Amino acid sequence: MKIHLLSGFLGSGKTTAIQNAANTLLQQGIKTGVITNDQGIRLVDGDLFKNLNIPNRQVINGCFCCNYNDLDNAIQSLIEANDTEIIFAESVGSCTDIVATVLKPLLQFRPNTQVTVSTFTDVRLLQIILNSNTNSFDETVNYIYLKQLEDAGIIVINKIDLISNEVLSAIKKLMQEKYGNKILLYQNSFNESSIKHWLYTLKHYQSAAILQSLNIDYDIYAEGEARLAWFDQELEIYSSSNNALQQAEELINTIYKKITAHQYATGHLKFLINGVTKISFTSNMQPPVIIEKEPGASAALLINIRVQTEPQKITQLITEAINETETQSGCKIIQQSLSAFKPGYPKPTHRI
Numbered sequence: 001m002k003i004h005l006l007s008g009f010l011g012s013g014k015t016t017a018i019q020n021a022a023n024t025l026l027q028q029g030i031k032t033g034v035i036t037n038d039q040g041i042r043l044v045d046g047d048l049f050k051n052l053n054i055p056n057r058q059v060i061n062g063c064f065c066c067n068y069n070d071l072d073n074a075i076q077s078l079i080e081a082n083d084t085e086i087i088f089a090e091s092v093g094s095c096t097d098i099v100a101t102v103l104k105p106l107l108q109f110r111p112n113t114q115v116t117v118s119t120f121t122d123v124r125l126l127q128i129i130l131n132s133n134t135n136s137f138d139e140t141v142n143y144i145y146l147k148q149l150e151d152a153g154i155i156v157i158n159k160i161d162l163i164s165n166e167v168l169s170a171i172k173k174l175m176q177e178k179y180g181n182k183i184l185l186y187q188n189s190f191n192e193s194s195i196k197h198w199l200y201t202l203k204h205y206q207s208a209a210i211l212q213s214l215n216i217d218y219d220i221y222a223e224g225e226a227r228l229a230w231f232d233q234e235l236e237i238y239s240s241s242n243n244a245l246q247q248a249e250e251l252i253n254t255i256y257k258k259i260t261a262h263q264y265a266t267g268h269l270k271f272l273i274n275g276v277t278k279i280s281f282t283s284n285m286q287p288p289v290i291i292e293k294e295p296g297a298s299a300a301l302l303i304n305i306r307v308q309t310e311p312q313k314i315t316q317l318i319t320e321a322i323n324e325t326e327t328q329s330g331c332k333i334i335q336q337s338l339s340a341f342k343p344g345y346p347k348p349t350h351r352i
Contacts, residue, residue, distance in 0.1 A: 001113055003075065003087045004202050005064075005102060008120030009145050010093030010228075010267025010306045011282030013158040015045045017120065017189040018088045021199055022054050024192070025086060033057070033078035035071065035089040037064050039343045040232040044270040044278060044304045045090070051275050055082045063092045065101030068349035072109070093267060093306065094225045094343060096147040097351070100213035104352035107209060116205045118198070119152030121145075122282060123159050123171060123186075130174045136265035137308055140224035147221070153211050154183040154201060161188040218346060225343040228267060231305040231314045234336035235322070236298060239329075244299035245291060247331040248273050251301070253288040254321040256281050259307060262317065267306035274300050311340035 006014045018034055025032040033055040036046045041060045049056035057074035064071045071089065078084040091098060098117055106115050129142060137145075149155060157175065160168055168186065175184050185201060187194040237244045237251070252271050259266065269281040279289050305314060315338070322333050 001085055003113055003115045005117045006090045007098045007148050012120035012122045013189050014090045014120045020195045031082055031085045033084040033087045035074045037092045039092055040230050042232045044272040044302055047272055047275055048278050063095040065348040096144050097214050097216050099151050099211045100351045101348040105350040115208050116202050118154040118156050119148050120156045120158050123157050123163055127171055138227045140220050141227050143220050144224040151214055153208055156185045156187050158187050160186050222345045227308050229309050229311045229314050230341050232339045233303045235301040236334045238298050238332040242295045242297055244296045245293040247329045248299045248301050249291050251325040258317050258321055265308035270304040272302040315340045
């Protein structure tokens with residue numbers, strides 16, 4: 001069987017690529033599964049894959065490297081339940097050192113398995129970092145980002161549809177200079193031909209075993225993760241006017257506007273409405289979201305937010321957004337669960 005590991009910073013588009021790649025393979029009759037991963041417990045992407053009927057498992061409450069045994073159990077579960085041939089395993093976006101802590105252990109403990117590593121990057125953030133321009137992430141967060149690129153066998157420069165051809169040409173030149181020893185793919189993960197080209201590359205990739213483990217400073221790595229706040233919340237919106245989806249839209253846009261106003265560096269903001277409609281923000285320059293709305297007395301909303309700030313600050317911001325939405329629309333918003341924290345010091349199960 002084959003395991004395709006995906007690394008890459010928050011908001012780089014890994015989940016979209018997996019969703020479209022998995023659907024492509026399943027349509028071809030290839031038994032495919034997905035393993036999602038996060039430092040938190042309630043994942044938008046995990047729920048999304050369930051509703052898409054794509055065989056999936058989750059490794060939660062820590063990264064793959066620190067929960068390697070959970071990853072291995074998830075792999076085995078997919079094999080036993082579905083006779084899975086190909087697994088996409090998406091590591092949490094703040095994680096690096098994948099080769100030493102995940103790929104090499106997989107090759108050692110599952111010697112009959114082929115493993116690849118694709119590192120995804122949003123081309124817009126890549127442009128800023130490669131040109132050494134000022135960006136709003138702390139230098140320790142940038143350290144994680146650059147180590148992810150260094151760790152890769154395949155670098156997928158994603159979201160190329162969001163930049164001009166001129167900018168893309170400049171990025172290609174820089175990437176060739178800095179990372180020309182790696183396979184470089186330029187991709188729009190909503191585009192079928194891009195996904196098929198990535199899948200072709202994965203199918204024929206043979207060099208994972210020779211990838212070198214990083215020379216990495218775990219203190220800087222840990223400090224970078226600790227700069228980021230994780231916020232997960234489940235809400236139920238009740239509408240006396242039968243407009244719960246409209247009020248969910250208003251709450252999502254209010255949260256986004258507040259985060260933008262505070263200029264918090266954004267990894268990603270993910271929202272899942274009623275388990276089926278996913279909304280994502282990965283920059284501070286996106287327009288307000290508009291969703292398809294039908295009458296409804298209630299709506300479930302799952303929120304995953306990863307931004308550079310303190311957990312208590314993002315918690316207060318969300319509380320304010322909820323209160324404003326209730327006041328302005330007359331709805332009632334009930335909190336089902338809430339978790340706000342910073343990731344702990346990474347302690348890999350294995351490092352080879």
